[in-house]
Amino acid sequence: MREIGDGNVLLDVEGHRADVVLNRPEKRNAMNQALLRDLRQALEEVDATDGVRVMTLSGKGSVFCAGMDLEMMRERGEEDAEGLDVGLNDVTHYIEDMDVVSVASIKRGAIAGAFELVLPVDFRLISRDAKYGVIEVTLGIFPSGGATQRLPRLVGLSKAKEIVLSGEFVDPEEAREIGLVHEVVDDPEAIDERAREYADDLAENAPLGMAAARGLLNSALDVPLDEGLAHESAMGERLTETDDYTEGFTARIEGREPEFEGR
Template sequence: MPSMENGHVRIEYDDRRADVIIDRPDKRNALNEAAVADLTEAIRRVDADDDVRAVALLGEGHVFCAGFQLEMMHEKDVDEHDEFQRSFRTLLNTIDESTTPVVAGIKGAGIAGGFELTLPADLRVLGEETKYGIIEVTLGIFPHQGSTQRLPRIVGIGKAKELVLTGEYIDPEEADRCDLVTEVVPEADVDARARELADDLTEKAPLGIRNALEAFQATFDVPLEDGLETEHRLAMQVYGSRDRKEGFEARLEGREPEFEGR
């Protein structure tokens, strides 16, 4: 099939593999409203394509995704943030519910929203020098698009709490040891390895792959959507705080924040 560009995201096809590429290298592939919408459309498109048997989720240039565009986040009020985060949750659920396996290639940076973007992927390839983590507590908020729900299901509640509450990047070797990622490779090899793994999946029985992914959706007794709704509600309370405003202003001004707990 021909390649496709839909604004901030492009799709490239190679035999039975589709590469969905975030294409905002001048913004370190940070996401705004349009990019989230374009990415959701792209994932839906390749998942509906019977000729595509695996997807590589990549970032153009040297960075996978540096999270959300900071200036945009700083300017949003609670209602606007609520609407944006619900659209981002739709994107993550679209990846999670895809019956076409998704391999994320994480290089340079996978931070905050960029980190949470990788959680619903089926396999994750991480660069050995990549900044990978959820830093929201340093901004006066907390990560609320799966880090308290999807992440514990991957690494366990203890490691998830450590990552969320410290706001520190996880060492790539540690990410490998705790099964957060499938493997760690040199930075220059991330995209190629993600594509290679996706190509391997295209060789497997497509019905078996598709049904296995559907079966995984029934793994946990507590519905993920219920947990995500609780996470979202609590996050909106924090987003309206003075600490959230201080956290973003401090980051934009290049200084340490002074949080007040309100």
């Protein structure tokens, strides 16, 4: 793995998978300005790297991410500063708009801003012992990194209100039952490897098809049904002209695994 920017994020590419790792273990990977800047740079590199189809997002050390750096947040309040050079919303919007599919490894904790960081990630895996929730209302603020907007789209308005306004942690098993996470992993020491396996399985699918489907799914609740169906039909027609379309059906007829090349 190599360091990105000031070293607050690590990046490694193996085959069709990129692994992005938050690298402030001594601070439980709490997000400060430097980490957010390095994370944005890492995401840009992943998105620009040919052949990468999936990305994992994890944290070095014992915890995925403890949220925003409390010292930085206190200083912002005292100075009444306007925003950050690179803010959490800059990062989450970028994750949402990337062409690659993403998998988050939520080891032992994703609190407040960290909870919001993984909301736009496509697949979320969580360890059974994780502290997981938005606690901003207990800190004198409110969640402004996407929880009030993305969370209702994932779990419904009523459940989102319960999670946000209570400020309580969500039990990992309940999170799976309501569709907030996709898998609960018993052993926290095994979750990062499980996330990589999960990502590798996804990488075997046709990358153009995944990218197209991901984009349309992300916009599905923001456009009228007829408009969304028209976009879906047009994209389907476009993909029939690709080599991957031919390879997929040829492989099925020949009884072998397809070898997609993303063209």
